[in-house]
Amino acid sequence: MNNTIIVEKRNHQSVKVHQYSGEIIDRGDAWVCLRAVFDKLESNLGFVTFRRGDVFMEWFFSDRWYNIFQVHDGDSTRIKGWYCNITRPAEIGDDYVCADDLELDIFVFPNGTVVLLDEAEFSALDLPTDERMEALRAIQTIRRDVAERTPPFDGVR
Numbered sequence: 001m002n003n004t005i006i007v008e009k010r011n012h013q014s015v016k017v018h019q020y021s022g023e024i025i026d027r028g029d030a031w032v033c034l035r036a037v038f039d040k041l042e043s044n045l046g047f048v049t050f051r052r053g054d055v056f057m058e059w060f061f062s063d064r065w066y067n068i069f070q071v072h073d074g075d076s077t078r079i080k081g082w083y084c085n086i087t088r089p090a091e092i093g094d095d096y097v098c099a100d101d102l103e104l105d106i107f108v109f110p111n112g113t114v115v116l117l118d119e120a121e122f123s124a125l126d127l128p129t130d131e132r133m134e135a136l137r138a139i140q141t142i143r144r145d146v147a148e149r150t151p152p153f154d155g156v157r
Contacts (some may be wrong), residue, residue, distance in 0.1 A: 008098040030063040060090040062111040065138035112156040
């Protein structure tokens with residue numbers, strides 16, 4: 001079995017905006033977990049900096065309206081935080097995963113602080129009401145999972 005998977009990030013109109021590869025770590029009927037290495041130049045978001053070589057453990061779900069990236073400082077065990085993208089449920093194949101990004105993001109700090117990002121960008125999207133509601137429910141689910149330390153948020157201090 002091939003352990004490599006191609007990740008295609010798409011915008012809300014299902015147009016590909018970025019593609020990269022990762023290594024499949026585990027998978028279930030409705031999810032896949034992969035390991036990917038950040039290979040872009042430094043990206044300073046103001047509250048966290050992603051650097052070339054940072055390791056992302058990424059969970060994609062075909063039955064949830066989000067994905068979760070646990071961000072490690074390089075290849076170490078130190079967790080910088082969890083970056084959660086609000087998306088339509090992912091399309092997961094044997095060697096690919098595609099997700100439509102809905103602009104709204106959440107960053108969870110190692111101490112459990114949750115920050116909601118890009119609300120204006122999300123508000124500006126022309127989305128059907130049911131999709132907008134699913135996105136808002138996803139935020140509540142992530143907040144609950146962080147509070148309850150549900151994996152992969154079990155590393156929150």
